[in-house]
Amino acid sequence: MSRRVYLDHNASTPVHPDVVAAMLPYFQERFGNPSSVHTFGREARDGMEVARGRMSDFLRVSKEEIVFTSGGTESDNLAVKGVALARGGGHIVTSQIEHHAVLRACQFLEGQGFEVTYLPVDGDGLVSPDDVRRAIRPDTILVTIMHANSEVGTIQPVEAIGPMVRERGIPFHVDAVQTFGKVPVDLARFGIDLLSFSSHKIYGPKGVAGLYIRKGTKMVAVQHGGEHERRRRAGTENVAGIVGFGRAVEIRGREMEAEAARLTGLRHRFWAGVSASVPEVRLNGHPTRRLPGTLNMCFRHVESESVVLGLDLKGVAVSAGSACTSGSVEPSYVLVAMGVPVDWAMGSVRASLGRGTTEADIDYVLEVLSPLVRRIRELSPASVA
Ligand SMILES: Cc1ncc(COP(=O)(O)O)c(C=O)c1O
Structure with a gap:
């Protein structure tokens, strides 16, 4: 499989x-x-x-x-x-x-x-x-x-x-x-x-x-x-x-503390890998006051749905920060309230890690993410402008 x-x-x-x-x-x-x-x-x-x-x-x-x-x-x-x-x-x-x-x-x-x-x-x-x-x-x-x-x-x-x-x-x-x-x-x-x-x-x-x-x-x-x-x-x-x-x-009472530390480590590994391999990416949310396993990032000049669907084809489930209402894609109200510019906010992707997430999972996602974003940008008119 x-x-x-x-x-x-x-x-x-x-x-x-x-x-x-x-x-x-x-x-x-x-x-x-x-x-x-x-x-x-x-x-x-x-x-x-x-x-x-x-x-x-x-x-x-x-x-x-x-x-x-x-x-x-x-x-x-x-x-x-x-x-x-x-x-x-x-x-x-x-x-x-x-x-x-x-x-x-x-x-x-x-x-x-x-x-x-x-x-x-x-x-x-x-x-x-x-x-x-x-x-x-x-x-x-x-x-x-x-x-x-x-x-x-x-x-x-x-x-x-x-x-x-x-x-x-x-x-x-x-x-x-x-x-x-x-x-x-x-x-x-x-x-x-x-x-x-x-x-x-x-x-x-x-x-x-x-x-x-x-x-x-x-x-x-x-x-x-x-x-x-x-x-x-x-x-x-x-x-x-x-x-x-x-x-x-x-x-959770038994696992919470150790799991929080483990997920924080995995999240750091994930973000370090993304920021080293993908240009024009930003991290959303507070750098330290944050949920251990939640990573939200914006890929400039990329539509989040393309990343979500592209990763899905590789077996990876993440979610888009934008919502599709009546056919038009709107940036997330949370990112808008945080003042994230629209051309960034449209490319927001959330990865939320959990109990079953391993280092090997993160490394696999890192392997498929960077070529995917590159391909989406090559096909996107916005990135050429
Ligand atoms: C902050 C917050 N409040 C409320 C809810 C709603 O919870 P439920 O899915 O159990 O109705 C969610 C679900 O994502 C949430 O993230």
Whole structure:
């Protein structure tokens, strides 16, 4: 079989075999509804509560502060809308480079009469804590800033933002979908009231995630129905998914530190190889405050899709930083917010490394990447101009 190299771990990860094994009984003999009082129900509930305990141990919070949801998207919606709708009106502070789950929830709230400040970022993709402080008004009801951006990997100074927001008595939400289980998140020190985290980015199954809600945070449910999750999120829980997520978190607890160091080394090897072999390439994101395994680069006068498709033909999976909307290719809103010139931003490619990535994988990609970019440039009218 020809070589296959998966470098798109920020999009999703392969489910760890131990996670699959932990989940299987919950599709079969322990299939009960966790709300049922009989033995079948209790078995399902027990599995779910063990998983909740693993989350709370990992985050060093209490079990009652963890709500299971259907994904990072739902966790973000529940946090942002749940806090906002509990107040009924007011002002929200966020950044221009949040995930769409936060941005579009904020836009929805604007339609309901809330006001939102979308803070800019600097050239490295950092939100300035001073900008957050200046944006806060007497009627500010929520500050929501992501921990790390999925595209460029820049890690925000939440440790400086959180305590300052808490001092003013305003709830602070952090979308940690890309950092949870990859880099440490200290909820108490960072002054975080709500934290979104998702399973399928850390070798767990898709369609399950969590939201930490600090005890005493005033919020309402967004999805209504039964009494599940202490009335904060109605709907029969995805028990097998939650059990798998719990196992995935337990594994990350053991592997996270060593894996972060290993991926940082691989990322350096990758970037050193690219910058030595490909002309007119730039690195996007902060040089040091970044996710260990995320490398985002721009190839000037190259369309990212050509690189993604060309690498795919060689068995390599990476992702493009630009989005194709209604036939026209737009540069990434994250790179635009960072001030990356359009002729560079159109050629952005993200490689996100993970557990299975080896040195041999990186060396193989380096071998095929430079001739590919050269060929694309030879065929591109822009590079001739
Ligand atoms: C920063 C961030 N927030 C939220 C999400 C959405 O998570 P999910 O795919 O679990 O809905 C993602 C997914 O890529 C993400 O990167």
